[in-house]
Amino acid sequence: MAKYILKRLFQIILTLWIYLTIVFLLLYLQPGDITSFFINNRTPPEVREQIKAQFGLNKPIWEQYTNVMTNFVTLNLGVSFKEYPRPVWDIVTERMPRTALLFVTAAIISFCFGFILGRLIGWRRGAALEYVSTVSGVFLWTVFTPWFALLMIWLFAFNFQWFPLKGFIDQNLWPGVQQVADVSCDLTGGTNCANFVFNHILLTALVVTLILGAAFIISRFFAEQRTRWLINGSALAITVIGVFNYWSNSIGDVKVGGIFATRPLSMMDLAGDILYHMILPIITLTLISFAGTMLLTRNTMLESLREDYIMAARAKGLPDKAVRDRHAARNALLPVATYFVIGLALSVDGSIFIEKIFTWKGMGWTLLSSATDQDYPVIIGALVFTGIFALFAHLAADVLYALLDPRIRYD
Amino acid sequence: MQVTTKTLPPSLWRVRMHLWLKGMGQSWSTFRESPIGVTGLVIIVFFGLLGAFYPIYPWFMGKIAWDQETIQKEGIDLNIVYNPIFGVGNDPLLIKGFPQPPSLRHPLGTNADGPDVLAQIMYSASREFLLGMMAALITVIIGTFIGAVAAYYGGWIDTLFMRLADVFVLFPPIAFLVVVSALVQRAGIEMTHMLLALILGLLFGFGSITIVLKSQALTIKVKPYIEAARVAGGSSFHIIFAHIIPNILPLSFLYMMFNVTTAIFSEAALSFFGLLPSINMSWGLMLFRAHTQGWILGHQGAFYWWVWMPPGLAVTLLCSAFYLVGRGLDEIVNPRLRKR
Amino acid sequence: MALLEVKDLSMHYWTRKGEVKAVDEVGFSLEKGESLGLVGESGCGKTSMALTLLKLLPENAKILKGHIFFYKEFQPQTANALLGEMVNLVPQKANGRASTLGRLTRIEGEKLLVQPARNGATKAPSPVSFSFSEIAQVGLDLVPLREERMQRVRWKGISMIFQAAMNSWNPVYRVGDQILEAMQTHLPKTSVQQSKKRIAELFQMVGLDPRMMERYPHEYSGGMKQRAVIAMALSCDPELIIADEPTTALDVIVQDKILREMRQIQKQLHMSMIYISHDIAVIAEVSEKIGVMYGGKLVELADTQTIFERPAHPYTKALMSSFPNLKGEKKKLEALPGEPPDLISPPTGCRFHPRCPYATEVCKEKDPVLEVRQPGQVAACWNPLH
Numbered sequence A: 001m002a003k004y005i006l007k008r009l010f011q012i013i014l015t016l017w018i019y020l021t022i023v024f025l026l027l028y029l030q031p032g033d034i035t036s037f038f039i040n041n042r043t044p045p046e047v048r049e050q051i052k053a054q055f056g057l058n059k060p061i062w063e064q065y066t067n068v069m070t071n072f073v074t075l076n077l078g079v080s081f082k083e084y085p086r087p088v089w090d091i092v093t094e095r096m097p098r099t100a101l102l103f104v105t106a107a108i109i110s111f112c113f114g115f116i117l118g119r120l121i122g123w124r125r126g127a128a129l130e131y132v133s134t135v136s137g138v139f140l141w142t143v144f145t146p147w148f149a150l151l152m153i154w155l156f157a158f159n160f161q162w163f164p165l166k167g168f169i170d171q172n173l174w175p176g177v178q179q180v181a182d183v184s185c186d187l188t189g190g191t192n193c194a195n196f197v198f199n200h201i202l203l204t205a206l207v208v209t210l211i212l213g214a215a216f217i218i219s220r221f222f223a224e225q226r227t228r229w230l231i232n233g234s235a236l237a238i239t240v241i242g243v244f245n246y247w248s249n250s251i252g253d254v255k256v257g258g259i260f261a262t263r264p265l266s267m268m269d270l271a272g273d274i275l276y277h278m279i280l281p282i283i284t285l286t287l288i289s290f291a292g293t294m295l296l297t298r299n300t301m302l303e304s305l306r307e308d309y310i311m312a313a314r315a316k317g318l319p320d321k322a323v324r325d326r327h328a329a330r331n332a333l334l335p336v337a338t339y340f341v342i343g344l345a346l347s348v349d350g351s352i353f354i355e356k357i358f359t360w361k362g363m364g365w366t367l368l369s370s371a372t373d374q375d376y377p378v379i380i381g382a383l384v385f386t387g388i389f390a391l392f393a394h395l396a397a398d399v400l401y402a403l404l405d406p407r408i409r410y411d
Numbered sequence B: 001m002q003v004t005t006k007t008l009p010p011s012l013w014r015v016r017m018h019l020w021l022k023g024m025g026q027s028w029s030t031f032r033e034s035p036i037g038v039t040g041l042v043i044i045v046f047f048g049l050l051g052a053f054y055p056i057y058p059w060f061m062g063k064i065a066w067d068q069e070t071i072q073k074e075g076i077d078l079n080i081v082y083n084p085i086f087g088v089g090n091d092p093l094l095i096k097g098f099p100q101p102p103s104l105r106h107p108l109g110t111n112a113d114g115p116d117v118l119a120q121i122m123y124s125a126s127r128e129f130l131l132g133m134m135a136a137l138i139t140v141i142i143g144t145f146i147g148a149v150a151a152y153y154g155g156w157i158d159t160l161f162m163r164l165a166d167v168f169v170l171f172p173p174i175a176f177l178v179v180v181s182a183l184v185q186r187a188g189i190e191m192t193h194m195l196l197a198l199i200l201g202l203l204f205g206f207g208s209i210t211i212v213l214k215s216q217a218l219t220i221k222v223k224p225y226i227e228a229a230r231v232a233g234g235s236s237f238h239i240i241f242a243h244i245i246p247n248i249l250p251l252s253f254l255y256m257m258f259n260v261t262t263a264i265f266s267e268a269a270l271s272f273f274g275l276l277p278s279i280n281m282s283w284g285l286m287l288f289r290a291h292t293q294g295w296i297l298g299h300q301g302a303f304y305w306w307v308w309m310p311p312g313l314a315v316t317l318l319c320s321a322f323y324l325v326g327r328g329l330d331e332i333v334n335p336r337l338r339k340r
Numbered sequence C: 001m002a003l004l005e006v007k008d009l010s011m012h013y014w015t016r017k018g019e020v021k022a023v024d025e026v027g028f029s030l031e032k033g034e035s036l037g038l039v040g041e042s043g044c045g046k047t048s049m050a051l052t053l054l055k056l057l058p059e060n061a062k063i064l065k066g067h068i069f070f071y072k073e074f075q076p077q078t079a080n081a082l083l084g085e086m087v088n089l090v091p092q093k094a095n096g097r098a099s100t101l102g103r104l105t106r107i108e109g110e111k112l113l114v115q116p117a118r119n120g121a122t123k124a125p126s127p128v129s130f131s132f133s134e135i136a137q138v139g140l141d142l143v144p145l146r147e148e149r150m151q152r153v154r155w156k157g158i159s160m161i162f163q164a165a166m167n168s169w170n171p172v173y174r175v176g177d178q179i180l181e182a183m184q185t186h187l188p189k190t191s192v193q194q195s196k197k198r199i200a201e202l203f204q205m206v207g208l209d210p211r212m213m214e215r216y217p218h219e220y221s222g223g224m225k226q227r228a229v230i231a232m233a234l235s236c237d238p239e240l241i242i243a244d245e246p247t248t249a250l251d252v253i254v255q256d257k258i259l260r261e262m263r264q265i266q267k268q269l270h271m272s273m274i275y276i277s278h279d280i281a282v283i284a285e286v287s288e289k290i291g292v293m294y295g296g297k298l299v300e301l302a303d304t305q306t307i308f309e310r311p312a313h314p315y316t317k318a319l320m321s322s323f324p325n326l327k328g329e330k331k332k333l334e335a336l337p338g339e340p341p342d343l344i345s346p347p348t349g350c351r352f353h354p355r356c357p358y359a360t361e362v363c364k365e366k367d368p369v370l371e372v373r374q375p376g377q378v379a380a381c382w383n384p385l386h
Ligand SMILES: Nc1ncnc2c1ncn2[C@@H]1O[C@H](COP(=O)(O)OP(=O)(O)OP(=O)(O)O)[C@@H](O)[C@H]1O
Pocket: B340, C013, C014, C015, C020, C022, C040, C041, C042, C043, C044, C045, C046, C047, C048, C049, C058, C060, C163, C278, C343
């Protein structure tokens, strides 16, 4: 296994190298003066010199190439034009988690939905059910994402007003916040504070997932159903109490003041506001992406149901549910799980639509706005990060496959 | 004895043609049994007709309804004719300032600037078709060729193309296209439908399709008749083109359907982001305008559905349709999904 | 004492091209501890027959008519479980009453009430009552049995070794766990430890290292998988094992060894067995009775000895001609002239007539029925060989 991972890592480095070369070629083989990519009239003169030196823009192309590649490797991505002099690294690390939280949540929910539904459809092959599920599945899967998102906003945020129309935080609430724990907010809208709260949400989600996941794996070592429930249940109870306690006591206080202050706020109010803004994007994303999992699961189910071991399982007199879940679905899961991880790798794509429409300032939003603003350092940074992220997702997919399928031995 | 398989006698070609036609007939009758595929086909035909009948629509409406909108300005020798696609310039008499709901004159209403929504939809339909088909064709030609060559030769050619495919699979395509169209715009190149089709075709042609088609070609490469053809002195070129490629074509065709979906979707997305200034009318652009001019979420309470439902639905339906046909074909090509 | 009785059983597949008459009016019975061999050309419906017995049919298959009685000695305390099912009640020999087929409608004290099937009569026949002491055996009819009930018959009552036994293993679970799964389903009272001990014993019995239990199927060789399948088939102590060409994928030496072991186990555990093969020599080695199938029909059924010495049906003789004697050298099968019948539109009359050297006019028109040729031998032929 270790050897395999090493080999894969080598492959990844190779692939990443090709990828970065293509990114380099894309940007550098453009007609016109290369320097104009990194320097525009908004850039102050001393910074021009600095950028020129950093990227070696006066040198011959191969030297530039090695230069840029070392910059990529050392993640020295320069500074943004638009938000000058903010480093690209800073922008990307601010935006990446936002996309990640939104998309990982939606992906997990849609995976569960899609898998369960696909399993059912694959199992019961009624003509009508098959037709309806496939056509509606394909419709959701190929629906023009921005249009669908607008539709969702129009319906639930605009018409029913159940959710905020857009954005990451409530613009009426946050300007009143002066300090969160030991972070003092900027005057405009509390972006610092929002980031601080958001990072804590992310951290919490991560810890909760780890604890529940560990509990689930541990419970698998026990054969008895009761013990399993006990372990999982207690893990859930502990995390719920722990999270509640942490958020109400341990992070710090919120200081409210100034003319914008509307009411006293707690840490949980702020977190709640961010989560509230996440609901509609997550629902939209889930609706769009669960269908893909469903359709794929149906196909893999159909394929695994044709296998001889399904007949054997039925012959053993197992109840239908056991045949379906333990045998057919377990094998149908293999390609679906891979698809899940690779889908995550491509989530930047989906995030362009969703983040644009919901004005959720994550990676997709950043990529799109930097493309329209011709903010090249940010474009490059976003592409590089997307590539690295996707590569590791592919590696994760391989490892996951190996964990799920005992036939695969990577050595 | 030297057997030349390169030039088949004409009668053999006739036999092949006959077999091919027969195969097509069989595929068609299988396809007809798939309600999913037929649904897709019906939608495609519907949009095909919409596109094909576009020229008739403004001509006919011009005869019966729109002629009153032809304005002869007094004093100035200028004919301002109502243009159902691009509106009427700045003519204050025709621009009502907000979208007109559907009426007899405008079955799907008008945009805020005055153009007819149905006309725009019809006008764009044929362009979307062309773009989707072109892009998918390029993708499939590249994918089939690379798949066959990589499977036939193996070795470093295989490794090269498969690694390349890995890289292309890595690219989130929309993100990539966003960047590319920004670059094309900056370079001052006009992004026409053709250029976009070429870019889309290349982007997807080197990607996952080569992996799929290669593995299919591999199963054909080991068939005995390939060996026979080789022993009989068939050149590599001949074997690839006469034996391997014809056998992976059904699968290529299947992937072509999926790629039409992707291409149409991508164009709509780029138009929606306002990144394709050279394409002056498309469904994505209609939606873009409706959104940026605030006819969707602005204008408190009003539901200008005719401005944003038709283009969104059109993109969705046409994409779904090709995808459905693809799945219908899948049931023919992929026996594991076939019902007995 | 009979264990299984198949009566007039027909099962067809529905396909694009038409109805495949894969099992057509087949009937036979099997005693406890007896081993029956089913032999016939490829595609004659042997596997279909076996799958019908377990009702493991694909969606496009349907049992058209017939009965499959799975007999048990009558025990008053288990009578309740049979309530509402179609049963064949067999009275004690001395009693003199005829056996009765019908739905078990009620249990009154020491009595069973059976509602006999209508059988075309307009008026429903009146219920028949049996007292507990009168009944010797109850045969549960598997054909109308609900799926949930059928699941209890599978593996515990009838287990099966599939033709593609190698592929019977789910690749993602350990072999031992897959056997354990069957045991826990049918023997819920047995603890995991006990079951594992039993599996280890079975592994030893079929010649596998018990430690292999913890391995995955892909770590097994073909022969090992086959042996493990046999162990799995034995795991719930079934009363009947159907072995569908369990050794075809193996080389001759291993094949022989496994056959002998299976035969030994079967005798030792006093199980019944239906052994399916297209190789009559293999069948002869392991079974007391042989049934010959042709084109979805059972054409001859007789003791092994009788079949070899005096086959009655021309098809049996043709099969036999390739094997000069029981122990003799196997020579290449003398191909019968002609094709096996198309089961979608089989030949009229006797299905064998296009290939039969003894065929006469009547064979083309009328379908022969199974008739007793001599004690222990039945055959369906208008011009039997004796
Ligand atoms: N699922 C199915 N659907 C339709 N027809 C089937 C199906 N399974 C089997 N058949 C047909 O039923 C007939 C009997 O098949 P079966 O598998 O029972 O033969 P067999 O005697 O076991 O042959 P073999 O010795 O090759 O295993 C064949 O003509 C076969 O084509």
